[in-house]
Amino acid sequence: MLTKKHSIEGKRPFTDPAGIFGAIDADAAKTLAMVAGDVVLVLDPSGTILDASFEQDAFPKFGNLVGENWIDTVTVESRPKIMEMLAGARKGETQHWRQVNHPTSGSDIPVKYVVVSIDGGSRAIAFGRDLREFGKVQQRLLQVQQSLERDYLRMRHVEARYRLLFEASSEPVIIVDAGDYRIREANPAAHALVGARAGSLIDKKLLGLFARQSAPVVTAHLGSALASNSVSPVPAMLDKGSTEVEIQASGFSQDRRQYLLVRLASGEREVSTDDSATLDVIEKMPDAFVLTDARMQIVTANTAFVELVGAAGQDQLRGANLSGFVGRPGIDLELIANQIEKEGDARNVTTVLRAMNGSEDEPIEISAVSTQGDDPQYGLVIRPIARRMRDLPPSSEDLPRSVEQLTDLVGRMPLKDIVRESTDLIERLCIEAALLYTSDNRASAAEILGLSRQSLYSKLHRYGLGNLAAESE
Template structure:
């Protein structure tokens, strides 16, 4: 909306430049008029357009206005403004800038005009300024403002959801400022754990909640949590009541300041009697065990998997995707998951394990199951098999005896070794068939195989083949 600041009322008039304006000739006056506006129209007292100056590229349809009445070139809602400006010009009144819209094939063209009367009101000049660029800037500004408002509303909703989760969580949680270890926020579960009134922990020192002997342990843990995520929880004692709890912290930054998310777990919380032995067995079993969520994110592990992955602690593994450690990326774990989803279990799948700190891949065997319908979880039992493979004595019995056994080698050994195994399998089957066909007549078998007797005896020794029964397991009848 245009205000009085767009008029001539408040502008400082020229003080002593009369001789300059008296010396202006016709060409100089035309130049001044053309410079004064993007569109300049010369009008008679009735509003007919006698002449005009404008950029034909910017205003291609304005060339047709010459000879028309100014009222006929604007939209219906702009006509009262044109009439008011013409009437004011005839009376010699001070003009105000007014915006009018000119219709065109590409849409309305907004122009801001002021009318100056000349020759005692017989003629008038309308100076116009194109507002399209200003309109585009205003539209962009409006879109940015709307986008910021939407982002603000979205952030408010996200904050409300996380606030609800923070307040309703049964796990005691505190947000602590890293510079002085003062508590900034604590949920109701944290207040209940330390025996404090609701809302009373804010701005208190975190170290004041623990016994004197636990103070150094807490300080060391918080300092480590600021520089690394691979920090194992520590057992500490609360000052009030001497209650033992497990504390774990992780650092994060916000608004150029560092904070700590401190979580507590009651070390004395009750566990169902039937569940406690199971958890104890899983924790101390020699085979590695991993529990993941539906997206294969690690939820819990036992110490055997921590050692197998060469991790600093369970916290370093928790939340990581299991494919980071097990199998070829995007292959083995997906195959195991699809087999579990189809059959409910996967048994003794051979794959590899990668350690946290790199190094050689270790051959492992994985068995897995899935539990839960609404909240699905996967359980994995992982056994290292490198030592077992080294301890197995070489022998012909290790050779696959069928195509099914041969295809099971995919993923366990390179393709060139599988091809060699395939060649050995085919050679052995052919020798067995020849011996059956000739009723164990080795001379005839060597002849039909195109081998010398010495070559045949060498291969029989290699594959451990002796006398075959009348009907072998391969289904060839004796001849």
Template sequence: MLTRKHSIEGKNPFGKAAELFNSLDADAAMKLAMVAGDITLVLDDTGMILDTAFDPKEFPGFEGWEGTNWIDTVTVESRPKVMEMLAAARRGEVQHWRQVNHPTRDGDVPIRYAVLTVNGGEHRIAFGRDLREAGKMQQRLLQVQQSLERDYLRMRQLEARYRMLFEISGEPVLIVEAATLRIREANPAAHTLMGVRSGSLPGKKLPALVEKGSRDTLQNLVGAALASEHATPANITLTKGSTEVAASAAAFSQDRGQYLLLKLAPHRGEGDGAGASPALELVDQMPDAFVIADSNLDVVSCNNAFVELVQAASADPLRGRALASWIGRPGIDLELIEGQIDQYGCARNVSTVLRVGDDIDGEPIELSAVRSSGEGGLYAFVIRPIGRRLRDLPPGSQDLPRSVEQLTDLVGRMSLKEIVRESTDLIERLCIEAALQYTSDNRASAAEILGLSRQSLYSKLHRHGLGNLPSDPD
């Protein structure tokens, strides 16, 4: 927007104008006029363009204006402005800058002009300044402003949704400063649990609301939440009514500060939820590993047997990690198990491997799993190692037919190449034993009907553990 500051009105004139400008020659006056504007037009009293000065690179398409009326070089909506500037120049009025648009093949070019009368009213000089860069700047500013407004609206909507969920949640929730343990926010359920009037918790220190005997437990919970993504819930006792609650905490950063999201739940006594606590205790003491995973197959909870199986220090660092970090070949076994559960409702005695650390081959395990109903249900896995059971199988020819039938059970534990090699060795051993039985343990005859040399047969007998067969009668 152009105001009085863009014209000469109200400005102090030069004190030595006669001394400075009276002796200006034509060359100096021309340079002064060219410097005063990006484009300069010399006009007669009717608005006819007598001469021009501009950079052709900056204003392509402006050439050849000499002999053309100024009003014919502007757009239709700019013509009244040109007529007003020429009329004001004839009356000798002080000129203000006015924006007009010149049509070109590349679009309209916005230029603001101020007209000055010279040579005793015989000529006018129109000084023009290019507004394209200013227009681009304004456009970018407008786009940034619109983007900020959209982001602000989105943040307001997110804040409104968060506030609504926070307020209507039936679970007591506190937002606490990690450094000072001062409560920043608390939902109505937290006020009800602590037995205080609505809106009175923000600003208070959390330890003051907890009995002295539970303050160390609270401090340990805060330290664990700040040090790890998953902290084991702790039981604390509130000052009001000596209410015992189970507190869980999660740390997050905001505005260069650390905060805690503290969730409280009334602690269930031994008489509450009959059967629930014994069941959980029994699951935790099971000799087989037990894991509960979410819909993404990330660990939610596990018992001590699983902690020992994966050689972890405790269950806390395991929560939230993908079960595929330990179970099966990545991207294969668990997806097949998940598909089997979707199709049949459960997976029974699936053979796979357990990988711990840098162990690529893994240890053979057997896995059974089910999933709870509903969207986003949980998976429950029972895992037991079977490596020792496989190693303890007694060797002998009587087991070979059973091993043939169980070749398909190797799928998932071994690659196809290894299965084929195991099958080849099994068939080779069966054929050698059949040949020895057919020839009454005569190794020379057995080698002949098998198409082998004696040395090759002896080598295969040794490799298959058949060296204790009777010696060659020859």
């Protein structure tokens, strides 16, 4: 199908063509023809190529065109176009540019031709323009367009995920224009918190949601969020319902404008009756309780622990590592964690506690458990045992009775204390064996042990052996 694009139809003609072109000689006509096309073919009425002009570097395969029929130099699908152009030239019709392809050993060479009849139709000139550069530009344009479409699709997916997260989030979130503090977006949780209909907050002033006395605090917080990346949340009072909330804002830029992401947290927390009672018991229990994360950093602690370490309050302890207060750093708590991992819990582990005021270490006993999952939390109950150790007299029941009991002390007390305990264990076992061997004859037992009778009686009192209490009655 012929196209009018790039044809001479509709163009303003020269006013004096005879005066301009009538005096043109052969050299000037040759120059005009060579400049008009990248390929110029001189044809007879049958389409045989009588002469040709082209750039040899750009068209190295065109050297043998002269003498061939033009229709034989193009691909099969281009031949009908050649026939139409030759027929039109013979009839003297206005020509239009037509694209044909010349086959080569590599890829085809696209050339756009127009045929002009000369010498009364005895000859014709085909002016051709190389379309390979144009094809490269089209290819690059197509690649850019495809890349833009992929980026656009990716952005649509990101926007869809953001929209789903924004709408489904249970945390009230509001997007605010930093210029005038007008609300641009608000999720359903934000509408529910302030008691507004869905979608009714858009384009309203953010400060209008808060009570008059809270407006200066909110304004100062929003200004700080634009100037700093880390701003602590501040309390504020909502105008509707007088609900106290915590507001935390952070700034970001989009389309050369600044916005604020405002998160609201209601101070009212729905806690079941059972959970409330449990939390109340933990807070009031006399033993210290600490909840830590997987890195042993304190998440929360009850009043007993706060008093035990001499802290001003829970806020002072939150985020601190428990190893700074309990046991030998990097040893005792790690042993407790390993024991929990192996056995499910740790019971009555003896260690020491360091208070914040630098007072002397206090002996304590720890029992601990952990939650399940990739990021477990540890709950530790801590009992001071110094008073118990001072009040109770030494007893033989306190001493280990076997090697297994001695090895269980590893991790619960220092090595020097374990060595002292093992010495006492060996001494007691030897005395018991001597009494058994001599049928409870203390004189003979002292002799085989190499002790004086006075030393043996002293050790019998120490370990509570030999039924001394009955003899003294």
